[in-house]
Amino acid sequence: MTKTLKINKNVEQGILELLKFLLDSGKVNGVFTLKKINKEGAVAYSLITRSDGLGGAVPLFPLMPVNAGKLLSRFSLRGKSNKPVVAVVKPCELRAFIELVKREQGSLENIFFISSTCGGVYPIEMAVDGAVENNLSKYWEAVKKGEILAQLRPACRGCVEFKPYTADMTVDLVGKEDIDKRCAILLNTKNGEGLAQDMRGDFLEKELDKKILDKFQNKREIERKKLFDEIEAKMKGLDGFIDIFGKCLGCHGCSKVCPICYCTLCEFESPDSEYKPSNYESDLKKRGGLRVPPGTIYFQIGRLDHISISCVGCGACEDVCPVDIPISIIFKKVGESVQKLFDYIPGRDVEEEIPLLTFEKEELPEFED
Amino acid sequence: MRIESDSMKKDEEFMPKILAFLCNWCSYAGADLAGTSRLKYPPSILPIRVMCSSRVDPLFILKAYLGGIDGVVVAGCHPGDCHYEKGNYYTRRRFALLKKIFEELGIESDRLLLSWISASEGPKYAKVATEFTEKIKKLGENSAKNKIFL
Amino acid sequence: MNKPEGSLKNKGAIISAKPSTKESIDDFLKKAMDKGVFDAVLIPMMVPAGDSFAYVLIEDKSLLKDAIPLPPIMSVQGGHAVSSVTRLGKGSMKIAVIMRPCEIRAAIELSKLGQTDLENVTLISIDCPGVLPISDFLSDPGKGMKQFDEAAKKWDDKIMRPVCQICDKSSMVAGDLHIGTLGAKNNTFLVISNSQKGNGILDELGIVTKESIDDWQAKVKNIAEEKHKKRKKNLKDLKTKIGSLDNLIDAFSQCINCHNCMRVCPVCYCRLCYFDSDKVKHPSENYLQMAESKGSIRFLPDTIFFQMGRMMHMSLSCVSCGACEDACPVSIPVAQIFSMVADETQGLFDYVSGRSLEEPIPLVAYKEEELHEVEDAND
Numbered sequence: 001m002t003k004t005l006k007i008n009k010n011v012e013q014g015i016l017e018l019l020k021f022l023l024d025s026g027k028v029n030g031v032f033t034l035k036k037i038n039k040e041g042a043v044a045y046s047l048i049t050r051s052d053g054l055g056g057a058v059p060l061f062p063l064m065p066v067n068a069g070k071l072l073s074r075f076s077l078r079g080k081s082n083k084p085v086v087a088v089v090k091p092c093e094l095r096a097f098i099e100l101v102k103r104e105q106g107s108l109e110n111i112f113f114i115s116s117t118c119g120g121v122y123p124i125e126m127a128v129d130g131a132v133e134n135n136l137s138k139y140w141e142a143v144k145k146g147e148i149l150a151q152l153r154p155a156c157r158g159c160v161e162f163k164p165y166t167a168d169m170t171v172d173l174v175g176k177e178d179i180d181k182r183c184a185i186l187l188n189t190k191n192g193e194g195l196a197q198d199m200r201g202d203f204l205e206k207e208l209d210k211k212i213l214d215k216f217q218n219k220r221e222i223e224r225k226k227l228f229d230e231i232e233a234k235m236k237g238l239d240g241f242i243d244i245f246g247k248c249l250g251c252h253g254c255s256k257v258c259p260i261c262y263c264t265l266c267e268f269e270s271p272d273s274e275y276k277p278s279n280y281e282s283d284l285k286k287r288g289g290l291r292v293p294p295g296t297i298y299f300q301i302g303r304l305d306h307i308s309i310s311c312v313g314c315g316a317c318e319d320v321c322p323v324d325i326p327i328s329i330i331f332k333k334v335g336e337s338v339q340k341l342f343d344y345i346p347g348r349d350v351e352e353e354i355p356l357l358t359f360e361k362e363e364l365p366e367f368e369d
Numbered sequence: 370m371r372i373e374s375d376s377m378k379k380d381e382e383f384m385p386k387i388l389a390f391l392c393n394w395c396s397y398a399g400a401d402l403a404g405t406s407r408l409k410y411p412p413s414i415l416p417i418r419v420m421c422s423s424r425v426d427p428l429f430i431l432k433a434y435l436g437g438i439d440g441v442v443v444a445g446c447h448p449g450d451c452h453y454e455k456g457n458y459y460t461r462r463r464f465a466l467l468k469k470i471f472e473e474l475g476i477e478s479d480r481l482l483l484s485w486i487s488a489s490e491g492p493k494y495a496k497v498a499t500e501f502t503e504k505i506k507k508l509g510e511n512s513a514k515n516k517i518f519l
Numbered sequence: 520m521n522k523p524e525g526s527l528k529n530k531g532a533i534i535s536a537k538p539s540t541k542e543s544i545d546d547f548l549k550k551a552m553d554k555g556v557f558d559a560v561l562i563p564m565m566v567p568a569g570d571s572f573a574y575v576l577i578e579d580k581s582l583l584k585d586a587i588p589l590p591p592i593m594s595v596q597g598g599h600a601v602s603s604v605t606r607l608g609k610g611s612m613k614i615a616v617i618m619r620p621c622e623i624r625a626a627i628e629l630s631k632l633g634q635t636d637l638e639n640v641t642l643i644s645i646d647c648p649g650v651l652p653i654s655d656f657l658s659d660p661g662k663g664m665k666q667f668d669e670a671a672k673k674w675d676d677k678i679m680r681p682v683c684q685i686c687d688k689s690s691m692v693a694g695d696l697h698i699g700t701l702g703a704k705n706n707t708f709l710v711i712s713n714s715q716k717g718n719g720i721l722d723e724l725g726i727v728t729k730e731s732i733d734d735w736q737a738k739v740k741n742i743a744e745e746k747h748k749k750r751k752k753n754l755k756d757l758k759t760k761i762g763s764l765d766n767l768i769d770a771f772s773q774c775i776n777c778h779n780c781m782r783v784c785p786v787c788y789c790r791l792c793y794f795d796s797d798k799v800k801h802p803s804e805n806y807l808q809m810a811e812s813k814g815s816i817r818f819l820p821d822t823i824f825f826q827m828g829r830m831m832h833m834s835l836s837c838v839s840c841g842a843c844e845d846a847c848p849v850s851i852p853v854a855q856i857f858s859m860v861a862d863e864t865q866g867l868f869d870y871v872s873g874r875s876l877e878e879p880i881p882l883v884a885y886k887e888e889e890l891h892e893v894e895d896a897n898d
């Protein structure tokens with residue numbers, strides 16, 4: 001049983017009241033959350049330091065314009081946060097931040113996390129023309145019933161890591177019919193309890209409903225299998241891969257929005273990967289023709305090699321791709337299979353070492369001669 | 370290193386081009402021993418000496434594969450015997466990662482081999498070279514060498 | 520409008536476009552390679568899956584039959600493609616490049632920026648009817664191809680990208696040779712030389728330019744004037760819509776700072792962009808301070824800083840190719856906004872980006888007396 005704060009308001013209202021309390025009481029100096037930043041309702045992450053800045057905040061808005069883990073990394077990259085802040089993030093964003101902290105790309109100190117069981121988000125292209133706004137009631141109905149909408153991003157539809165591991169507070173969301181009137185926030189850690197202390201609301205002992213979440217997990221696993229099978233049918237060797245990535249523009253957007261891709265100068269944009277005239281000449285002798293700029297497939301498989309061990313399946317890559325390549329499913333599928341080799345779940349625990357930085361004296365005999 | 374396509378006559382048998390990364394202290398010495406012992410193995414191997422098998426960046430293997438090499442061997446000291454103590458443990462993990470990626474993408478992961486060959490194992494080197502060459506011959510030429518839209 | 524730079528003869532050569540313009544162009548290139556005039560050709564081809572097009576550097580002539588000089592979309596900007604081939608040196612291959620006018624201009628700007636060596640490159644431009652928005656094409660590539668071919672025949676740009684619809688430089692501007700298809704009669708097209716190098720190439724090919732290009736020039740002038748009028752009007756309307764800080768912030772409110780626009784832009788060549796560098800990575804204290812002064816800030820901040828900063832850095836070289844708008848995941852009309860600004864900044868110096876290799880980019884040149892309008896009136 002976990003100490004839980006219950007606020008008798010609609011779930012998003014409840015969170016907003018908690019955030020107001022945290023700012024007003026001085027328990028935190030800043031709040032990271034989604035906010036409507038103009039009258040047309042464009043939504044972006046914001047850093048809010050006064051409770052009057054919470055106007056327009058929409059912590060649970062079903063959109064992920066940027067992976068918040070990447071933002072928190074930027075926030076704490078040049079040293080830990082000197083003042084306490086709280087971030088309302090989705091489970092995959094929190095996991096991404098933990099993976100970045102392991103790579104010394106941020107610091108957990110003075111940052112507290114409010115997350116939730118996650119119902120997924122819409123593709124970023126729906127942010128234009130208010131399409132997300134128009135679908136909000138449909139979205140919340142699906143969350144209440146623990147259903148998976150077809151319009152959600154593929155990465156979300158197939159996500160089985162929808163429960164946060166290390167959040168200080170977890171909002172009980174998915175499958176709860178009463179989120180219109182009740183906001184239940186589990187206080188998982190001492191810090192979470194300390195933050196919620198003295199907040200107006202009822203304190204009780206609660207757990208997330210295992211039956212509801214197991215049912216939801218099953219649905220997600222079915223979707224996941226469907227998505228993976230679909231992509232597997234297309235990935236018939238190198239030719240299949242070339243077919244999928246033929247339309248890749250080499251814009252590297254996928255890499256730039258990926259929370260795990262943190263390198264300021266990417267290997268695949270560095271002089272290492274640049275073709276000299278002599279490289280072109282020798283390649284042309286061999287192949288007769290070469291796609292220019294070269295290295296599209298090299299970049300994609302190379303990026304898989306670099307980040308798949310920590311891929312949290314957040315789907316930011318597919319959102320940003322201008323040519324709609326199903327990158328998130330490919331990276332998610334490969335990511336999960338390499339992570340399974342080491343029984344690793346990225347972002348589960350900041351103490352858990354990235355598998356490539358450690359070893360067992362006896363292991364992986366199936367890969368040795 | 371320039372890798373030129375074999376110009377094959379129809380009745381000529383396919384002789385694969387196999388890149389072998391050999392660690393200086395064990396595998397390279399083992400390969401030398403195979404040579405001085407006059408052990409026979411096919412002329413398919415293109416050796417590259419590295420100080421430790423963990424020097425092998427998986428991107429080397431990927432680049433070589435996309436460049437058309439028919440097979441890649443990474444050979445190092447037996448686990449526990451690495452000249453630098455732990456290098457080969459990391460090699461094993463990195464290799465497993467890349468091979469798994471190839472498997473998941475349906476790309477011929479059988480073209481990649483990890484083998485532990487010590488300085489005294491001249492015969493093992495010759496055996497690995499021979500058997501792997503046979504395996505690659507069965508797989509055929511790596512079609513990546515002709516691809517334009519890489 | 521645009522006077523062809525460097526063409527010493529106001530004449531062209533008529534080439535038969537049978538069985539089709541595409542095949543005739545491919546044939547022309549093949550013959551040139553047979554003669555050794557070119558060692559390789561850089562030209563778009565359809566990708567194996569048939570859902571897009573990519574630039575391919577071709578040395579094997581048999582591949583030319585699958586080349587598509589004017590694909591319905593602009594996947595990679597041609598200037599980018601040229602630069603990736605010759606950035607590190609001119610190499611030993613003589614390369615012919617067939618690209619749209621804006622791509623040619625981008626290649627020329629890149630040469631001035633030290634990002635490509637054009638000595639062994641022959642730039643061949645071609646009359647351009649525009650391109651489809653990439654997302655429209657991808658939703659149904661087969662249909663897209665058909666619609667594009669229909670529209671291109673009639674020079675109808677309704678289905679083309681907004682920035683193509685206002686392009687007044689869609690014919691010969693710069694480069695070495697030009698393929699003129701506008702107003703061409705009876706299944707033919709014109710080959711026109713646009714530089715000394717172009718003259719030399721035609722000589723080597725034994726192509727004599729003795730035909731009048733007046734008809735073609737008249738047609739080009741007509742279309743350019745029409746488009747120019749439309750451009751002025753559309754960009755004026757745009758300025759009204761976004762011309763204030765508040766409206767600009769609104770226009771970029773959906774921006775997720777993915778920087779796709781910057782990366783696909785041919786003239787944004789910096790390996791490490793200022794706006795990705797350490798200069799914009801601040802410690803948490805700074806961010807909190809920024810937030811405290813307003814109560815709330817967008818995080819990460821500096822979206823407008825990036826957009827306007829990029830304008831500052833590259834608008835003098837902007838060729839209005841529209842790659843940025845195609846790449847934006849939230850459909851911001853980036854190309855139109857940047858075109859609006861670029862017209863003004865280039866106009867300030869009477870500069871047209873990519874018009875000429877000899878014309879220096881305005882920021883690396885100066886006149887001792889100029890721009891009095893931006894100086895203090897008292898000076």
